[in-house]
Amino acid sequence: xxxxxxxxxxxxxxxxxxxxxxxxxxxxxxxxxxxxxxxxxxxxxxxxxxxxxxxxxxxxxxxxxxxxxxxxxxxxxxxxxxxxxxxxxxxxxxxxxxxxxxxxxxxxxxxxxxxxxxxxxxxxxxxxxxxxxxxxxxxxxxxxxxxxxxxxxxxxxxxxxxxxxxxxxxxxxxxxxxxxxxxxxxxxxxxx
Numbered sequence: 001x002x003x004x005x006x007x008x009x010x011x012x013x014x015x016x017x018x019x020x021x022x023x024x025x026x027x028x029x030x031x032x033x034x035x036x037x038x039x040x041x042x043x044x045x046x047x048x049x050x051x052x053x054x055x056x057x058x059x060x061x062x063x064x065x066x067x068x069x070x071x072x073x074x075x076x077x078x079x080x081x082x083x084x085x086x087x088x089x090x091x092x093x094x095x096x097x098x099x100x101x102x103x104x105x106x107x108x109x110x111x112x113x114x115x116x117x118x119x120x121x122x123x124x125x126x127x128x129x130x131x132x133x134x135x136x137x138x139x140x141x142x143x144x145x146x147x148x149x150x151x152x153x154x155x156x157x158x159x160x161x162x163x164x165x166x167x168x169x170x171x172x173x174x175x176x177x178x179x180x181x182x183x184x185x186x187x188x189x190x191x192x
Contacts, residue, residue, distance in 0.1 A: 008139025016147030032102035041106025057127025074183030
């Protein structure tokens with residue numbers, strides 16, 4: 001269980017750098033200048049979104065045989081590695097005239113932005129791989145917070161000091177290694 005939390009945290013934290021939700025966190029921080037409600041909104045939205053994703057991952061793993069599941073997971077981890085290398089952009093700008101507060105705006109915006117996002121798909125694959133939904137949800141949520149809380153607190157100063165290309169490359173390499181280990185079956189011995 002601890003391995004599922006640690007791997008989920010690391011994978012999502014690295015994958016989140018440069019992601020559209022990190023850009024959204026920067027925009028929300030600039031718009032509202034209230035870090036605590038924004039962080040709370042990110043947390044609740046991520047828990048809800050990733051709970052749905054983990055349930056889907058657990059369901060998929062229960063429906064497929066071990067060999068087919070191993071191939072599906074291995075190939076999806078490798079596909080995630082390739083997808084992470086493509087920089088994200090925020091699809092829609094945040095409405096400046098929002099009548100909602102920082103928490104509600106963040107909750108809605110983050111939940112919707114995560115639908116079909118890399119980290120949600122990673123949560124599906126990790127839950128299917130580890131068959132420990134709670135551990136994966138905790139890990140992926142922690143990973144989201146590790147990547148987004150500094151963005152909320154430091155704003156655009158963070159973007160000037162962190163090489164997003166470098167972080168995406170590390171995340172892609174990690175997903176690639178997870179994919180290859182899963183395909184080879186070697187990861188079972190090490191908890192991957």
